[in-house]
Amino acid sequence: LVQLPCVPLRAIKQLNSQDILRGDTLENLTQVRTALDYLEHIKMVFEEHRGCLSQYQTGDRQVKPWAFPTKMVFAELDRFVQRLQTVERILQTVVELKRLKKMEFSGVKGRTHTQIAQLLHQDFTETFSVFCEKTSDCLDVSNKDFEVDACCFLQKVENAERSLGAVFEQAFNLASGLEQAFKVLEMFGTLLARPMVACKAREKYPILIRMFSAEMDTCLQLFRERMQLEEQPGYAAVSKNMPAVSGGLKWAQQLQERIHISFNNFRFVSDPCMEAGEAKETFQKYEEIENLLKR
Template sequence: MMMMMMMMMLMMMMMMMMMTMMMIEWLIIKTCRSFLDPFEVFKGEIEETIHKIQKAISILKYFRSIYAQYAKHRVAKMFAAAHPQQNTTDTNNSDGEQAATAAWSFPDELVFYKFDAFLQRLHVVKGIIEMAIEFLKLEKMELSGVNGKMLSMSVGGVYEAFQQHFKIFTENNYDNLDPTNHLFDRDLQRFEEKMADLDRNLGSLVCQGFDDLDNVEDIFKMMDCFGNVMDRPAIQLDVQSRLPVTIKMFSAELDRVKLVYDAQMQTRASNPNGVPVQRNFPSVAGQVKWARELCARISRPYNMFCQPEQQDEWRTDMKKFMEQPRGQEMQAKYKEMMQLLQNTCQFWALGREIPPRAKEMFENVDMYLKYSQNLDLLVTCYNRIQLSSSPTLSALLRGEMEQIDSLLVRAETNLNWKSAGLNVVSFKKCGAT
């Protein structure tokens, strides 16, 4: 009888907590609605509105995390402390964590179903406004290329169509933040259908602009001008098929630079004093400047391929293509050309010919590059095993690691780049060990 009374009291306490939580949620939702004005959320300044929505979402998420921290853990411990006999019995179970929190076992959906629905609606509204911000940037879009003017006018048409659809969607008199408002869902579905058509049109224009350009720098500038619009699924699907072409285009540019370099070297070999340089430049300084300009010609586009601070989806896809064989080949070709031009600059600045040993070194640059890359990969794998292995795994690998250490000692003391029997070994499997 006593146990039944305790269970009833516990259930009553839990019900009271549920009611209290629901009242707190209602007050938070009411405050957010007053802060955002659900009837005017699409009609104010876009930048100010998106800032207010982000602030509201962060507050709602913070409340959810506080609930998880206190209600799920500290309140459960409080119940466990209030019933030590039950707690002792529960701790003998195989699932101690589940037994310890059994006192707070009702689903969160019973408490947070309105809260989560309101938070989801805020995310939907935030996504619509962010999309509007990106599409409004198309107003002053100017594309280069042979057909750049015509394509710019077409992009302007997409911008005007978006303005019209957005105006129709946002000019309503109902509550935009009410999750039970089916009129909002109906209008949103119609708006998304219109936006799907605009995405297809804009994706076609981006592909036409892509095909109209023959310079990697101009292509990257065009894609940066479109901004996050490029990350929309329909547009991204169209652009993704064009990304490998940029790698092929830049690889062809490297070949052209190599031909220019070889032609200059032949001219210099036949007539050292007759090498064409820029006007008003002395011979050596002019040749050095010429080599540096070739470096700039290939380094600027290459740096656009590798921009870690940019997190756009199409740049993520580009990085994946760069890891494929064609991308790896292009990177190796670029590094070889840059090293050649930099070395040429140094020797010309000193007024010296390239020594035979340096020429021999350069002829074997591919082999040395493979050695260097394999060595870097070996060091990375070795350090990963040493630093991230658990004590149990370290004990299991102790014999193998001692053998590796003994080989490394011999490599450090006896081996060099020209040692006999030094084969190019692939360590690709090391990353999976």
């Protein structure tokens, strides 16, 4: 217990408090998460030993139980963990908002969205730069100025995300079809998890499911029409110069690729609506077509 006050110092041995917000963001984020895992492990080991103190009993000597509150032991460490979590949140924000720089929307209206994304990235970069200049030692829990500055910074980020959510909504609405809609989701990537963007994305996921359902209906209809045409003499599945068997396989492969591309794009969607009834029915259509093509 005497050594516990030194735990935070051991955890930040590899962390440079002066450069943690200024160096390689992804590398620093990894180091912060490693430190958090280490500190969490310390608390876990403490609780494990607390529950089996009897094993340390020798002879008639009784081992006194640790009846004191855990919070009393880890009060200082918990404050440090909370500070590290704030730093982690800031670094994660920087990593995710870097995507703004690479955003490029197609179409006439897409140019406007691209310009907005670039402006948001520029404003965010400047805001983060000012924040870093004001911050001295972000790992010093006694540095209350950091808490104020961090709160102000994250509030500005939230305002930027609100504008970004509007861009997502407009870009999705302009998507000409399922493929374009998925391209919008792919472009936003991890930004879809940002609170202000996520609330807009959740409104669009049911629409995306219905678009995918319509695509599966189209593919199923194509399959049925193909089966009917195949019964006609002289019908060529793909090309009149291609043998019937290889032509049929080629056609099935093309249709399979079509449904796979759309289905695999749902990896960008992480939302409870994916487990709801409408989504399950739609994915059952996909499995039905998949099974038909395997025959």
